[in-house]
Amino acid sequence: MEKRELGKTGIAVSPLMFGGNVFGWTVNEADSFKLLDAFADAGLNFIDTADVYSRWVPGNTGGDSEMIIGKWFKQSGKRDKIVLATKVGKDMGDGKKGLSAKYIKQAVEDSLKRLQTDYIDLYQSHDDDQNIPFDETLSAYAELIKEGKVRIIGASNYKADRLTEALQIAASHGLPSYQTLQPEYNLYARQDYETNLEPLCIERGLSVVPYYSLASGFLTGKYRSEADFGKSKRGQGIKKYLNDRGYRILGALDKVADQYQTSQASVALAWLIARPGITAPIASATSIEQLHDLVKATQLHLNEEAITLLNEASDY
Numbered sequence: 001m002e003k004r005e006l007g008k009t010g011i012a013v014s015p016l017m018f019g020g021n022v023f024g025w026t027v028n029e030a031d032s033f034k035l036l037d038a039f040a041d042a043g044l045n046f047i048d049t050a051d052v053y054s055r056w057v058p059g060n061t062g063g064d065s066e067m068i069i070g071k072w073f074k075q076s077g078k079r080d081k082i083v084l085a086t087k088v089g090k091d092m093g094d095g096k097k098g099l100s101a102k103y104i105k106q107a108v109e110d111s112l113k114r115l116q117t118d119y120i121d122l123y124q125s126h127d128d129d130q131n132i133p134f135d136e137t138l139s140a141y142a143e144l145i146k147e148g149k150v151r152i153i154g155a156s157n158y159k160a161d162r163l164t165e166a167l168q169i170a171a172s173h174g175l176p177s178y179q180t181l182q183p184e185y186n187l188y189a190r191q192d193y194e195t196n197l198e199p200l201c202i203e204r205g206l207s208v209v210p211y212y213s214l215a216s217g218f219l220t221g222k223y224r225s226e227a228d229f230g231k232s233k234r235g236q237g238i239k240k241y242l243n244d245r246g247y248r249i250l251g252a253l254d255k256v257a258d259q260y261q262t263s264q265a266s267v268a269l270a271w272l273i274a275r276p277g278i279t280a281p282i283a284s285a286t287s288i289e290q291l292h293d294l295v296k297a298t299q300l301h302l303n304e305e306a307i308t309l310l311n312e313a314s315d316y
Helices: 029-041 064-076 101-115 134-146 160-173 191-204 215-220 226-231 235-241 244-260 264-273 288-299 304-313
Strands: 017-019 046-048 083-088 120-125 150-156 180-182
Touching: 017 029, 029 064, 029 288, 064 101, 083 101, 101 120, 101 134, 120 134, 120 180, 134 150, 134 160, 160 191, 215 235, 215 244, 215 264, 226 235, 244 264, 244 304, 264 288, 264 304
Parallel strands: 017 046, 046 083, 083 120, 120 150, 150 180
Antiparallel strands: none
C-alpha cells in the first residue's frame, strides 16, 4: 500500500482515510468492528472521527463514534497500526464548544477516555472559532503536544485568509502549525477549494484530507432521481446535485468506471487521490462491499484521458 506523508511530519498514511461518522449512526457497533478490521487488514491505516459524532442521532449525546473506535482498539489490539484523527470545537451541548484553551484541555481528555488511548495522532480544529485568538488555541495545542497527548494538529472548515493568519501566527510565535486541512472537496464541489485553498495548501505543504469525497453518496451513482432518495438516511441531501452538471458528472463517472471495470465510487475517489496536494480523501462505508470500493480506489491509477474527461464534465 502506497503511503503519503502528513504535512512535514514524517507520519505516513494510506492515500484514503476511513470516515468514522457512520459509527453509532448508520452502522452498529458489531458491524463497525468488522469494517474497521477489514480496513486495517487491507493495509490502510488512517481513520477520521470527531467528538461530536453522532450527536445528531436521537438518543445519542456525542462521542459515539469515538467510543466504538476505542472499544475496537481494546478488542483488536490494533491501535499502533492506526494513524488516528479526531476533532474538537463543534457544539457538544451544555456550553461545550469552541477552541478556548480551557475547553480544548477538557475536550481532549474526554476524547482520549472514549478512544481508550493515551495519544491522538492528528487533533483537528473542527471549525474556525473567531471568538478565540489563534495564539490561545495554538498554545493549548502546544501543551498537549509537549505532554504527548497529541502528535500533530490540523484545521477543518477554515477559509484561506484565516488559515493563512493561523499559519503566520504559529510561525511568528514559535507555536505548532496546522499540518493538514480538511475541506469539502469532490468532483462536484470543486470551485471554492481549487480557487481559494488549493494554491495555499500546496505552497505551504499542508496535507489535504477532504470530506464529502463522494458528495454524500451522489458520486457512487446510486442516486439518479428523487425516487432514489429513500436508498439511505442521507438521501434527502442529494437533491442539490440533480441538475445538468450533476448528470454530466455521473455520465463521465459511468464511462470511466466501465472502461476500468470498477465502480463509480472508486473512480471518484481515484480522481481525488490523483489531485495535486491531496493526501487522502475521507470516505465512509456501511458494508464490506462498500469498503472494497474504497480499497480499490487506492489501487486505481486513472490515465490522463480519464482525468481530462472527469475534469471537463465537472468544470465550473
